Amino acid sequence: MIEVIDAExxxxxxICVNVCPTNVFDKTEGIPVIARQGDCQTCFLCELxxxxxxxxxxxxxxEPRPTDVVALRQTAALGSYRRAVGWTDETRDLRGIDRSYLxxxx
Numbered sequence: 001m002i003e004v005i006d007a008e009x010x011x012x013x014x015i016c017v018n019v020c021p022t023n024v025f026d027k028t029e030g031i032p033v034i035a036r037q038g039d040c041q042t043c044f045l046c047e048l049x050x051x052x053x054x055x056x057x058x059x060x061x062x063e064p065r066p067t068d069v070v071a072l073r074q075t076a077a078l079g080s081y082r083r084a085v086g087w088t089d090e091t092r093d094l095r096g097i098d099r100s101y102l103x104x105x106x
Contacts, residue, residue, distance in 0.1 A: 002040045002047075002057050003067040006078060007031055009054035016046035016055060037064055044081045053079025 002024055005016075010031040017025040017032050021043060026035040031054075042061035056072050058065055072078050083091045 001042055001061050001064060002034055002037060002055065003065065004056040004069050004072060004078075005031055005034060006054040006056075006069050006073070009052045009078065011052055011054075013051065015049045015051065019045045019049045021045065047079070047081045048085070048087060050079070050082075053082065055079075057081065 012031050014027055014032060017027050022036070022039040022041055024034060024036050024040050025032040025046070040057070040061070042057060042059065044057050047055045047057045056067065056069075056078055058067065079088070082088050086092055
């Protein structure tokens with residue numbers, strides 16, 4: 001479930017608003033607003049497409065959880081999904097790896 005838009009990192013590009021398949025965000029004059037958090041399907045598209053790593057989608061889809069944005073910054077959790085799937089320059093080499101093999105051994 002989408003938990004955080006980091007106001008310090010967000011550049012108001014509205015990519016998250018445009019890629020969200022369930023219309024969770026509202027566009028504003030500034031940073032987008034998580035307007036319908038309960039509609040989040042935990043698809044990670046907003047986090048994946050955010051060029052500034054300003055979003056955090058919790059892998060726990062059942063209900064919102066308290067989230068500390070400062071702790072997310074310190075632990076590099078912001079943008080962690082993009083890195084995990086090889087969508088950053090630093091993790092580009094992971095793009096060709098079969099994740100099912102890494103996860104399940106086959």
